[in-house]
Amino acid sequence: MKLLKFGGKSLANGKGIKNVIAILSEKIKNKEKIIVVLSARGDATDELENLLELAKSNCNYEKVLIQFRKQQIEPLTTLNVDQEFDLLNRLLKGVQLTEDYSQKIKDLVLAQGELLAVKMVSALLNNINIKCQVVDSRLFLKTDDNFGNAQVNLVTSKEKTVKYIETIDADVTPIITGFIASNITNETTTLGRNGTNYSASLIANFLGIKAIESYTHVDGIFTANPEIVSNAKIIKHINYNEASELASFGTSILHTKSINPLIEDGISLHILNTFNKENEGTLISNHQTARSIKSISVQEEVVLINIIGKGIIGKKGIDARIFSNLSNIGVNIGIISQGSSERGVSFIIPKKNKAMAQKVLLNEFKHEILKQDIQAVNTIEDISVVTIVGQHIGNFASCLDYLKQNKINILLINNTISGNNISLVIHKKEVKKAVNVIHSQIFGAIKTMHIAIVGKGTVGGSLINQLLVSKAKVLNRKNLKLNIFAIAGKEKILFNKNGISDNWRTSLQEKENTLDHEKAIIAYARKHHLENLVLIDNTSSEDFVNYYTSFIENGFDLVSSNKIANTQRYFQYKTLRESLQLHKKNYLYETNVGAGLPIIDTIRTLHESGENITRIKGVFSGSLSYLFNSFSASEQPFSYFLKKAIELGYTEPDPREDLCGNDVARKLLILARELDLKNEFNDINIENLIPESLRKGDTKQFLVNIEGIDTYYSAIKNKLADDYVLRYIGDLSGNLQEEKGDLQVKLVAIPKNSALGNLTGSDSIFEIYTESYKENPITIIGAGAGAEVTARGVFGDLLRIADKK
Ligand SMILES: NC(=O)C1=CN([C@@H]2O[C@H](COP(=O)(O)OP(=O)(O)OC[C@H]3O[C@@H](n4cnc5c(N)ncnc54)[C@H](OP(=O)(O)O)[C@@H]3O)[C@@H](O)[C@H]2O)C=CC1
Numbered sequence: 001m002k003l004l005k006f007g008g009k010s011l012a013n014g015k016g017i018k019n020v021i022a023i024l025s026e027k028i029k030n031k032e033k034i035i036v037v038l039s040a041r042g043d044a045t046d047e048l049e050n051l052l053e054l055a056k057s058n059c060n061y062e063k064v065l066i067q068f069r070k071q072q073i074e075p076l077t078t079l080n081v082d083q084e085f086d087l088l089n090r091l092l093k094g095v096q097l098t099e100d101y102s103q104k105i106k107d108l109v110l111a112q113g114e115l116l117a118v119k120m121v122s123a124l125l126n127n128i129n130i131k132c133q134v135v136d137s138r139l140f141l142k143t144d145d146n147f148g149n150a151q152v153n154l155v156t157s158k159e160k161t162v163k164y165i166e167t168i169d170a171d172v173t174p175i176i177t178g179f180i181a182s183n184i185t186n187e188t189t190t191l192g193r194n195g196t197n198y199s200a201s202l203i204a205n206f207l208g209i210k211a212i213e214s215y216t217h218v219d220g221i222f223t224a225n226p227e228i229v230s231n232a233k234i235i236k237h238i239n240y241n242e243a244s245e246l247a248s249f250g251t252s253i254l255h256t257k258s259i260n261p262l263i264e265d266g267i268s269l270h271i272l273n274t275f276n277k278e279n280e281g282t283l284i285s286n287h288q289t290a291r292s293i294k295s296i297s298v299q300e301e302v303v304l305i306n307i308i309g310k311g312i313i314g315k316k317g318i319d320a321r322i323f324s325n326l327s328n329i330g331v332n333i334g335i336i337s338q339g340s341s342e343r344g345v346s347f348i349i350p351k352k353n354k355a356m357a358q359k360v361l362l363n364e365f366k367h368e369i370l371k372q373d374i375q376a377v378n379t380i381e382d383i384s385v386v387t388i389v390g391q392h393i394g395n396f397a398s399c400l401d402y403l404k405q406n407k408i409n410i411l412l413i414n415n416t417i418s419g420n421n422i423s424l425v426i427h428k429k430e431v432k433k434a435v436n437v438i439h440s441q442i443f444g445a446i447k448t449m450h451i452a453i454v455g456k457g458t459v460g461g462s463l464i465n466q467l468l469v470s471k472a473k474v475l476n477r478k479n480l481k482l483n484i485f486a487i488a489g490k491e492k493i494l495f496n497k498n499g500i501s502d503n504w505r506t507s508l509q510e511k512e513n514t515l516d517h518e519k520a521i522i523a524y525a526r527k528h529h530l531e532n533l534v535l536i537d538n539t540s541s542e543d544f545v546n547y548y549t550s551f552i553e554n555g556f557d558l559v560s561s562n563k564i565a566n567t568q569r570y571f572q573y574k575t576l577r578e579s580l581q582l583h584k585k586n587y588l589y590e591t592n593v594g595a596g597l598p599i600i601d602t603i604r605t606l607h608e609s610g611e612n613i614t615r616i617k618g619v620f621s622g623s624l625s626y627l628f629n630s631f632s633a634s635e636q637p638f639s640y641f642l643k644k645a646i647e648l649g650y651t652e653p654d655p656r657e658d659l660c661g662n663d664v665a666r667k668l669l670i671l672a673r674e675l676d677l678k679n680e681f682n683d684i685n686i687e688n689l690i691p692e693s694l695r696k697g698d699t700k701q702f703l704v705n706i707e708g709i710d711t712y713y714s715a716i717k718n719k720l721a722d723d724y725v726l727r728y729i730g731d732l733s734g735n736l737q738e739e740k741g742d743l744q745v746k747l748v749a750i751p752k753n754s755a756l757g758n759l760t761g762s763d764s765i766f767e768i769y770t771e772s773y774k775e776n777p778i779t780i781i782g783a784g785a786g787a788e789v790t791a792r793g794v795f796g797d798l799l800r801i802a803d804k805k
């Protein structure tokens, strides 16, 4: 024999009630022996409560009652419900006259919800020739007089239940009301909210039924609320102890009170979805599961009370006074925190008890408050308790670190003595982010990086497209979801918290111009509780780097192809690093020097391992490499190749930044600073390759007069000896153990058959001389510029940051 319990949402009009009848008729036709327990249909309990309130306030409840009746007789409008509605009418009239009602009246009114539900389901089954009988549980579930939350007399109720059910013919299915019972004088009582689950557990226990199927509107118990964590998973099987833990920490489909009768009699409870026949649901039984389950639950509607004062330290009896006073007024206390040297006690109570608790405490401690021994009894609202059930504190350190990295402020932390549950008190606005962060950390589930990309030109545009093309593969291989939630150019921003799509260029174009990109991006991420934030700077803007610290302070890691932040004044460079350290944030910029080549990583590894780097020399500019390689081997003028280099995406947004040597100088300075040298940009000796007349004016003007550059370069070429080529090199030398190195950027003529002379295309070459490698430098060679290789380098930095999470 099985007991089937259906919740209110399952019994609501439309698909719900249809599915319930289908489930029941299939089982009965298959000769399964079942007993059915029902809740009130849909929101009937709330609606009946609302009717009481309307009547109490002397409002016109009749119209609402007519509407309620209409709902309750769907889908069988011929159902006779006169008895229930005559009673409701009389009761509500009385309430209207007296402008008040007792809990006893309320129980009688609410009971009509369950009575109507069993009447409807029985009638629908009878209509399809299934024998069933309406059963009013008030006839056998006996309670005390505590209306609204009555205590069941287990012995009497068991005896009466068994006797009553025996009177029903074996081929008739009992359809029993949940939630309602009666006292010794047969007055209607109720078993508290979610009482139907309790009724079902008790009836199964009394009748020796070993299995309950509890039909709800959800697929079962999840590792976290699926409305908060999109990739939360169903927990297929848990044992009673784990279920009790989940129930006491706020998992809404379980209630401790309902689990106890199951444990006592080894009754399994299968949570199933009325609306999803295929789903396996969650089975709760006494079988030991292989490993302790983990599930994250959230308790809302709580407040944190802090009692603060120097007079509390070491004083005996303070705690006893707090807790006995609250217990006297029936307030349940949750997490308690009291540091040995802290001047205060903090604890969680239900929000509804806030005013009452504060009043009682202020009164209890009025003398201490007067003497200033207690400075404040304050309340922090808008908090939630996030509990990780089945999580040991010993393995939680990385999760805490991860929460900190995501700027989640933990007000209190608490673990149970068994060490298997951890509760965190956090601000309500951070709950969504916190639960997602914890979920991805403890379940190794899909981790989502939320990425804002500023700069959507040559490099930025390629990066966005690479990310869109590769994101499915990355998800597959690394369980990592790359979600671009913002794209910005100079003037416009496009946001989409679920990730921008392939037509981002058109969508961005259609946006209004905005100011303050930084503020808008931070506000958007905060509003949508986005975790694992990364800001990617693909501009060459000097202004935008000023916002880096603000992004860091607001929980963003940084990736940048823009070289400006690393080549500002040394104190600014240092301040940025201090901020990164303080906020435990990462800043990766591999593309700053070698585009897609791994220069910074190599130099940093050598340096950090103690290897003395003595010199770094090479052709650092992909565009200039391309220009000199092509120009030397051709009769075309220099400007012809310069235009091609711009087209190919090798140059800086203003190509004069390459030609004047600034770009190479920046790369050189970035490398020097990786070696802990404190050079400033001004310290670099730079040979400028732009004729004086073309240095002034903006990029547009320069491009109009671009041919003006040709005579200058033809003259240089004409002076070049045979078998020599031109190379624009960066050279970091001197004593690199000192505070500053010697930084030179210059044009040199070198033999064609040397390492530097042999370069082709837009290749760069970096020669790294060290004490161990002596005269044979480590050489890194490859494409030194270009949209695709640089974007790939930025992509690599992003994945490196994801790996650190
Ligand atoms: N090209 C290469 O091979 C390499 C380039 N880099 C670096 O990559 C960066 C980007 O270069 P590239 O893509 O060629 O440049 P582009 O000129 O093609 O793109 C620059 C982008 O930055 C945007 N932008 C400029 N200023 C701002 C601002 N203040 N706020 C927001 N957005 C802004 C522009 O917006 P809008 O579109 O609205 O004009 C544009 O989308 C540079 O710093 C460069 O040094 C690094 C290594 C190699």
Ligand SMILES: N[C@@H](CC=O)C(=O)O
Residues within 6 Å of the ligand: 591, 592, 593, 595, 620, 621, 622, 623, 624, 650, 651, 652, 658, 663, 784, 785, 786
């Ligand atoms: N303009 C740069 C691009 C990479 O930083 C270059 O030419 O190397």
